[in-house]
Amino acid sequence: MKKEQRWTGIWVLSLIMMLVLSACGGKAGTDSNASPGSNDGGSENIKITMLNSKSEINNQLEQAAKDFQAENPNITLEIVPVGSGQSPFEKASALYASGNPTTMMMLDTGDVEKFKDRVLDLTSEPWMKDAVENSTTATTFDGKNYAFPFSIEGYGFIYNQKVLDQAVGGTFDPKSVETTAQLEDLFKKIAAAGKAPLIISPMDWSLGAHYLPLAYGGQSADRSQVDQFMNDLKAGKVDLASNAVFNGLMDTFDVMKTYNIDKASPLSGTYERGPEVLGKGEVGIWFMGNWAWPQISGFDTADGKYGFLPVPVSNNAADFGNSQISAAVSKRILLDKEKSTPAQQDAAKKFLDWIVYKEKGQDFLVKQASIIPAFSNIKLEPADPLGKSISEYIKAGKIEESMSTLPADHWSKLGASMQKYLANVVDRAGLASEIQAYWTNVK
Structure with a gap:
């Protein structure tokens, strides 16, 4: 009996430990610092934000955020518009000064260099090979590109x-x-x-x-x-x-x-x-x-x-x-590295990939936002007459x-x-x- 009781006690203790570890594992799955694709299956909930300096497409961007979340249920994207009369540089600077920068920032080309020490090096991102010629030249410093070319205007x-x-x-x-x-x-x-x-x-x-x-x-x-x-x-x-x-x-x-x-x-x-x-x-x-x-x-x-x-x-x-x-390429998207977590950075990168390679993302860019893309793999033609007109000047x-x-x-x-x-x-x-x-x- 004593031997049977001893093994029964060990079995019960093992079961308790398994339950504790399982609970800990579940808790880890909600950690915003975990990276997508980690052994929790990428099920953690991640919130990312994006500063939008193109007010005329704010509605389209908010819809794109919903479409992106539909395909990536664990990622929530919030669009933060630049205020009327405020420059993107001023808004981004103010957010950094408050210690609360957005995960992504849509800035003008001339602003990129000022933030290069605070944002991610994007040189190795997959979309770099599909970016049109010279579209990242103005945002490359010391051989490193710091921005995603969002739009040709x-x-x-x-x-x-x-x-x-x-x-x-x-x-x-x-x-x-x-x-x-x-x-x-x-x-x-x-x-x-x-x-x-x-x-x-x-x-x-x-x-x-x-x-x-x-x-x-x-x-x-x-x-x-x-x-x-x-x-x-x-x-x-x-x-x-x-x-x-x-x-x-x-x-x-x-x-x-x-x-x-x-x-x-x-x-x-x-x-x-x-x-x-x-x-x-x-x-x-x-x-x-x-x-x-x-x-x-x-x-x-x-x-x-x-x-x-x-x-x-x-x-x-x-x-x-x-x-x-x-x-020229007028707007660029930068990814913060000072305050955003690795999981948020990965989620932001996933959004940029979604724009370039996913059907819904390409449709948002070209058809909904009427933007001329800076990527050669996107074959959608601008549906609007102004985008078509600019494209014709470019081709000529x-x-x-x-x-x-x-x-x-x-x-x-x-x-x-x-x-x-x-x-x-x-x-x-x-x-x-x-x-x-x-x-x-x-x-």
């Missing part, structure tokens, strides 16, 4: 084909406008047809991050010469007041000011007004980028056609810039590479200078002086 004059067809009395040919004089002639025809020629959206980011940089990128088709121009500008060796490209661009802006639907109150406009008046056919042209399609389509009730015209910088059609659209080699590495405060400071010029508070000489003063103080 282009901008210029968006036109409503129906309005322009009425203005020219036939089918409008975008190739008929390759000079400032031809653009002004088109504006006159639109006005004669009873419509407003165009609308200028006066936001600092539109004027400072998009319009003014055409004066930099338009200096030459040779990017090395553009880089030299920028170095000379910083060194105080450039006289903008006598620069042909700058003056040509501002000549075009003067024409735009004359025919602006908001000429009487040029700083009163909002971003939301642009897609409304263009989509409803109240104006023929809007200076903006292909990211605006979701808003335009919401006002277009006639299933209209739209496309892009380059912004001319002279009256010589052969000059660089007159037939080129400004485009008619691209002026956008100035995507400008300082973070460029758009706010020089956007304000452009606003003063738009409102006739400063003249062209004053504007040139403010631009030069800004660059000579850039560190």
